[in-house]
Amino acid sequence: MTSTEHVPPYLQGHFAPVPDEITAHDLPVSGSLPPELCGRYLRNGPNPLPGQDPGHWFGGAGMVHGIRLRDGRAEWYRNRWVRTRLLDGAPFVRPDGTFDLTVGPANTHVIEHAGRILALVESSFPYVVTPELDTVGPDDFGGRLTTAMTAHPKTDPVTGDLHFFGYGMLSPYLTYHRLSAAGELVTSADITVGAPTMMHDFAITDRHAIFLDLPMTFRIQDAQRGAMPFGWDDGYGARLGVMPLDRPGEVRWFEIDPCFVFHVGNAHTDDRGRIVVDGARYAPADVAVMWSSLGDGPAGPAASAAATGQAALHRWILDPATGAVTESVLSEPGCEFPTVDDGTVGRPNRYTYAVADTGPLGAPRAAVLRHDRTRDELATHELDRDLIAGEAVFVPSGAPDRAEDDGWLLSITTTRDGRASELLVLDAADVAGAPVARVELPRGVPTGFHGSWIPDTVLG
Template identity: 80%
Template sequence: MTTTEGTPGYLRGHLAPVADEITVRDLPVTGALPPELCGRYLRNGPNPLPGEDPGHWFAGHGMLHGVRLRDGRAEWYRNRWVRTRQLEGHPFVRPEGTFDLTAVPANTHVVEHAGRILALVENGLPHVVTPQLDTVGAEDFGGRLTTAMTAHPKTDPQTGDLHFFGYGMVPPYLTYHRLSASGELVTSAEIAVGGPTMMHDFAVTDRHAVFLDLPMAFSIEAAMRGGMPFGWDDGYGARLGVMPLDRPGEVRWFEVDPCYVFHVANACTDERGRVVVDGARYTPADVAVVWPSLGGDPAGPAATAAATGRATLHRWTLDPADGSVTETALSDTGCEFPTVDDARVGRPYRYTYAVADHGRGGDARSAVLRHDRARDELVEHDLGRDVVAGEAVFVPSGDPDRAEDDGWLLSITTSRDGAASELLVLDARDVAGEPVARVGLPRGVPTGFHGSWLADAPA
C-alpha cells in the first residue's frame, strides 16, 4: 500500500500489511536446516484488506503465514487470511445488540490441539484451519463454548488438556474452560470479577490456573467512539487470582502493584507450595507511552521522563498459606513476547526467550533474548538496526534425554522498511551465536503476534 507521513505506524514499515495471498515453493536456505525440523512454522497477525484502516494495530483481519520444513529443505511459504464473518463484512454487534463471536478478526495466535489447527483471538470463537492454511470455519466444540476463547490457551504437558478462558464486555465477564486431550470441552466455570477488563493472557501450574485482573477496563464511551474499547482505570485495582484446577471457579485473589501484562512467560508451584508467575510487566507510566503508539487512546497516568513504553521481566510469588505477595524485577531490559519450552509449561523451568527493541527512532535495534534463571544471565542475538524480530518459538530436539535448552528458536524477522523477511533459526543453547540457518521468504512479512511449530507426526 502507498504510505505517507500521516499513515498510522501500524500500517507502514515492518508492520505494513500485504495485499494478497501467495504460495511459493523451494525457498532459499543460508546455512543448514537441522533435519529434525520436519513440520510447519505458522504465525498469525493482523492484516487489513487493501485500503482499510482498522484504527488500531490489534484490529486488522487475521492472516496466517506458514513455512514448511522437511529433510533440510524449506518446501514452501504461503499466506492466507483467516476467513471470519468479519472478513465477509458482517458486524460484531448484531442489530439486537448481541455479539457475533464469529465476526471478529482471528488475528492473534495459531495452535494445534487434538488434531485441529485453531486460529485464535481473545474476543471471539476459534477458527479451524487446514495445514495449508485454508479456513474451515468457527469452532464452538459442539455448542458448548458460549464465550470467547483467549488467544493464549495452555496445554498441560502431562495430561494433554488445554486450559483456557474467555472474557466478555457483558456478564459473564470471565469464564474458565478446559478441553480434554481429545478435544472435548469438559469444564466451564464462571469466575466473579469486578467488571469487564482486557485479560489477554493467564498462566497455569501443575495444579492451578492464575488469572490477571488488571486495570485495563472496558469503556462504553470509547466503544461508541469506534476506537479501542479498553483503557486504563486507576480505580479498578490490580490483582492476581489463583484457582485450584480441581476446584474450578474457586479463586483466591492477591493484590499487586498496579501494572499491565500482555504476556506471561510461565508459572509453577515451588517447593514451598507457593505459586510463582513470571511475565512481561508494564508500569502505569509505560502503559501511557505504549498504548497510544498502538492506535488506542492515551491510557494510564502521565508518562514520566523515565518511562520507555517497554515491559520488563517480572516475578510474582503468591503464597496461599499466608496470603502474601512478593514482587521482583528479573531484568531491566525491555522485552516482549516471552516464550518457554512447551514441555515446561506449568512446571519449574530455567530459560525464558523473548524479543527486544532497544533504543528509539534511527537508533532502534532489535534482538532475540535468552534469560537463564539459574545464572540470572541475559544473552541476546543482536539483529542490528535494520531488522525487527518476531516472537521466538522454541522447538525441542528429538533427543528423549535432552536438556531444557536443547533445541532451536524460530522467528520471522522483517526489515524495518518492510521490504524483506526471513525465517531465522537459532541454536537455543547459543542464542548469541551465528544463526543455524536463515530461510529467505518471498515477501516482506508484517511483524505480527504469535505462532507455533507444528511437528510432523512420527512416521
C-alpha cells in the same frame, strides 16, 4: 492518504499489511536446516484488507503466514487470510458493546490441539484452518463453548489438556474452560470479577490456573465509536487470582501493584507450595506510551518523562499460607513476547526466551534474548540494525533425556521498511552464536503476534 506522514504507524514500515495471498516453493536456505525440523511454522497477525484502516494495530483481519520444513529443505511459504465474517464486512461490535463471537478477526495466535489447527483472538470463537491454511470455519466445540476463547490457552504437558478462558462485556465477565487432550470441552466455570477487563493472557501450574485482573477496563463509548474498547482505570486496582484446577470457579485473589501484562512467561508451584508467576510487566507510566503508540490514543495514566512504553520481565510469588505477595524485577525494560519450552509449561523452567524492539517505539537494535534463571545470565542475539525480530518459538530436538535448551528458536525477521523477511533458526543453547539457518521468504512479512511450531507427527 498521500504520504506516510498521514499513515498511522501500524500501517507502514515493518507493520505494513500485504495486499494479497501467495504461495512459493523451494525457498532459498543459508546454513543448514536441522533435518529434525519436519513440520510447519505458522505465525498469525493483523493484516487489514487493502485500503482499510482498523484504527489500531490489534484490529486488522487475521492472516497466517506458514513455512513448511522437511528433510533439511524449506518446501513452501504461503500466507492466507483467516476468512472470518469480518472480511465480509460483518460488524464485530454490537450496539450494546458486546462482541459477535463468530465475527472476530482471528488475528492473534495459531495453535494445534487434538490434530486441528486453530486461529485465535480473545474476542471470538476459534477458527479452524487446514494445514495448507485454508479456513474451515468457527468452532464452538459442539455447541458447548458460549464465550470467547483467549488467544493464549495453555497445554498441560503431562495431561495434554488445554486450559483456557473467555472474557466478555456482560456478566459473567470471566469464564474458565478446559478441553480434554482429545479436543472435547469438558469443563466450564464462571469466575466473579468486578468489571469487564482486558485479560489477554493467564498462566497455569500443575495444579492451578492464575488469572490477571488488571486495570484495563471496558469502555462502551469507545466500542460504539469503533475504537479499541479498553482504557486504564486508576480506581480498579490490580490482582492475581489463583484457582485450583480441581475446584473450577473457586478463586483466591492476591492484590499486586498496579500494572498491565499482555504476556505471561510461565508459572509453577515451588517446593513451599507458593505460586511463582513470570510475565512482561508494564509499569503504569509506560501503559499510555505503549498503548498510544499502537493506535487510537492513550489508555493509561499520564506518562512520566522517563517512561519508555516498554515491558520488563517481572516475577510475582504468591503464598497461599500467609497471603503474602513478593514482587521482583527479572530484567531491564525492553523485552516482550516471553516464551518457554512447551514441555515446561506449569513447571519450573530454567530458560525464558523473549525479543527486544517489538513495538513502534522500540530500541535502535532488535534482538532475540535468552534469560538463564539458574545462572542469572542474559544471552543476546543482536540483529542487523535494519531488522525487527518476531516472537521466538522454541522447538525441542526430540533427543532422549535432552536438556531444556536442546533445540532451536524460530523467529520471522523483517526489515524495518517491510520489504523483506527471513525465517531465522537459532541454536537455543547458543542464542548469541551465529544462526543455524536462515530461510529467505518471498515477501516481507508484517510484524505480527504469535505462532507455533506444528510437527508433522501431530497432524498425522
